[in-house]
Amino acid sequence: VYYLVDCNNFYVSCERVFNPALAGRPVVVLSNNDGNLVALSNEAKELGLPFGAPYFKVKDILLKHGAAVFSSNYTLYGDMSRRVMESLASIAPEMEIYSIDEAFVRLRSRNADPFEFGAALRERVVRWTGIPVTVGIAATKTLAKLASRLGKKDPSCGGVSVLADDGRVKEALAACDAGDIWGVGRAYAEKLRKNGIRDALALREADDAWVRRNMTIVGLRTVYELRGVSCISLDELPPPKKAIVSSRSFGRPVEAVSELREAVAFYAARAAVKLRRQGSVAGSITLFISTNRFRENDPQYSKAVTWRLPEATSYTPRLIECAFKMLDSIYRPGFRYKKAGIMLYEIIPAADAQINLFCSFHDSEKTSRLMDTVDRLNSSMGRETLYFAAQGVSREWGMRRGMLSRCYTTKWKDIPEVHAR
DNA sequence: TCTGGGGTCCTAGGACCC
DNA sequence: TCTGGGGTCCTAGGACCC
Numbered sequence: 001v002y003y004l005v006d007c008n009n010f011y012v013s014c015e016r017v018f019n020p021a022l023a024g025r026p027v028v029v030l031s032n033n034d035g036n037l038v039a040l041s042n043e044a045k046e047l048g049l050p051f052g053a054p055y056f057k058v059k060d061i062l063l064k065h066g067a068a069v070f071s072s073n074y075t076l077y078g079d080m081s082r083r084v085m086e087s088l089a090s091i092a093p094e095m096e097i098y099s100i101d102e103a104f105v106r107l108r109s110r111n112a113d114p115f116e117f118g119a120a121l122r123e124r125v126v127r128w129t130g131i132p133v134t135v136g137i138a139a140t141k142t143l144a145k146l147a148s149r150l151g152k153k154d155p156s157c158g159g160v161s162v163l164a165d166d167g168r169v170k171e172a173l174a175a176c177d178a179g180d181i182w183g184v185g186r187a188y189a190e191k192l193r194k195n196g197i198r199d200a201l202a203l204r205e206a207d208d209a210w211v212r213r214n215m216t217i218v219g220l221r222t223v224y225e226l227r228g229v230s231c232i233s234l235d236e237l238p239p240p241k242k243a244i245v246s247s248r249s250f251g252r253p254v255e256a257v258s259e260l261r262e263a264v265a266f267y268a269a270r271a272a273v274k275l276r277r278q279g280s281v282a283g284s285i286t287l288f289i290s291t292n293r294f295r296e297n298d299p300q301y302s303k304a305v306t307w308r309l310p311e312a313t314s315y316t317p318r319l320i321e322c323a324f325k326m327l328d329s330i331y332r333p334g335f336r337y338k339k340a341g342i343m344l345y346e347i348i349p350a351a352d353a354q355i356n357l358f359c360s361f362h363d364s365e366k367t368s369r370l371m372d373t374v375d376r377l378n379s380s381m382g383r384e385t386l387y388f389a390a391q392g393v394s395r396e397w398g399m400r401r402g403m404l405s406r407c408y409t410t411k412w413k414d415i416p417e418v419h420a421r
Numbered sequence: 422t423c424t425g426g427g428g429t430c431c432t433a434g435g436a437c438c439c
Numbered sequence: 440t441c442t443g444g445g446g447t448c449c450t451a452g453g454a455c456c457c
Contacts, residue, residue: 031425038425056423072425099457185455216431218455245427252422294424341426400423 001114002230003105004136004144005088005121008152010101011039014080015070017130018408018416026067030055033249033399034071043067071401075383079409080131087128088121096234104141106234118160138163141232142225145182146172146200166228173201173226183222188215200226240278240347246271247341251400253292254337260289261324262392267342268323269391272316273378275344276371281312281353281363283346285319287326292338303330310359312348315367316374319344320390382411 007013011029016022026043030036037044037053047065049058055069062069081100089095092105107117118135125133136148143163150172151161163169179189181200191214197203204226212220221231246267254260264287275282290302305326313319323342350368374386406414 033423033425035423035425052425054424059423102457183455187454216454218431241428243428247426249425292424339425399425 001107001112002138002141002144002234003092003107003114003118003121004098004141004148005103005105005125006134006136006148006152007084007101007125008132008134009039009041010081010131011070011072011077012041012044013131014073014077015068015405016041017080019405022068026062026065027070028062028067029070029072030401030403032072032401033251034401034403035249038072069403071404073405073407075407075410076405079407080129083129083409084125084131084133087125091120091124094234094236096236097238104144104234114164115160115162118162119158122159132159134159134161136161136163138169139228140225140230141234142182142222143169143228146176146180149176149180169228170201173204174199176200178203181222181226183218188219191215240280240349241274242345242347244271244274244282244344244347245341246274246343247288247339248399249339250337250397252397254397255333255335257327257331257333259392259397260327260331260337260340262390262395263340263397264323264327264342265320265388265390266392266395267340268319269316269388271342271344272314272319272371273375275314275347276375279350280347281314281350282309282319282344283312283348284308284344285322285326286343286345287323287330287340288343289327289330289337289340291335295336298336299334301332301335303332305330306345308346311356311363312346312353313363314350315363315371316388318363320388324390 012027015027015029024043025041026047027041028037028044028049029039031038034055036055037049037051037058040049040051044067047061049061077100085097085103088103088105093108094106096104098104105121114137118137122133122135125131134148134151136144136146136151137160138144138147147161147163150163151157151159154161163172176199177189178184178192178197178200179186181203184192184203192198192203197206204223206223208220208223211223224231248263248267250263254263284306286304286306288302288304291298291300293300307322307326309318309322377385408414408416
């Protein structure tokens, strides 16, 4: 039996844990740069605001209804996520962390009552973290996803939604658009509709050969999962990343190459940290820069370049040096740049890296110890305890986040104070 | 003025190898 | 008339997820 544990309006719930006055009010959390709505409380959803709406377009509605608005505080959400996952791990025999706010749990025991175990999972997370969750329970991951969706729509189920007997499964599938099934996106939903498959029950009963031909093996797996045949396994430990991306829009347009250099160094350094965290090195690096595509009357320029490194590395100074040269190769003056980013590819375990006979510089034990020391200082003493000067100090190009809450769980000076009288 | 940031997988077709 | 059989690697494009 699969259990999908899904946090309700996760980012909003994180804000509410430390700010109970937000209960019952419409609350939204914005994407980086205070760009779009990425999390909405139920009250905010009731105002008819769609996920992903640009903030500046819905600001007035939010203001009118007294909504609380937050910049995204990933330090807080990341730490709360860790707590939720640790709570689950304390009773889940097998578990996969699927995203920042979702985890799959599997229980093989035939003795356990699914509803009771689901309720236990839910109770533990709520009690230990204050984050409300919905648990969807079914025979496959895809059906568990559907179960949790239904659970969120039906407050009377108390946050635990079981989709067990086939009669109920059929009923639920018949009432569900095919496009709302996990694994069926916009394009496939449209294709299905054109072929007379509208609801998920019709998808489940679709012809295997047709599905295989039109939706590849991936689509066929989804169909099997709807039939109760488990095809998508539980991945208990995440596989190492094959690509690492670090990019951001700027808080304002950037024209000077000196500022772009800071940003590019900053992204390269972040990507390198992610790379080292999984014990890998990267063999190639991509840099892209672009202007603001929404400003149609501005001159537009966007360019990406990929270079192969002479030797795979995770050494930050080398990646920064490379990024600088790449920037010089594509930068053109006279444009208002809005975004830049670094991507790392050809990622392999550090121990497997091939040494280049013709390379004048090899990553030595010394450089890797240096990086290890920097990483450890930053993880124990706080982000950016040490960073490279090339990343810039004032970072005036940095992102806007004017409505940031405190880092209640990760910064000493932000810990909430409680006064008892 | 203002529009996010990460990722993965599959397939077809072409080039190449013995 | 009739032109083998078995592979790998790479790329672009398309799909999906949170």
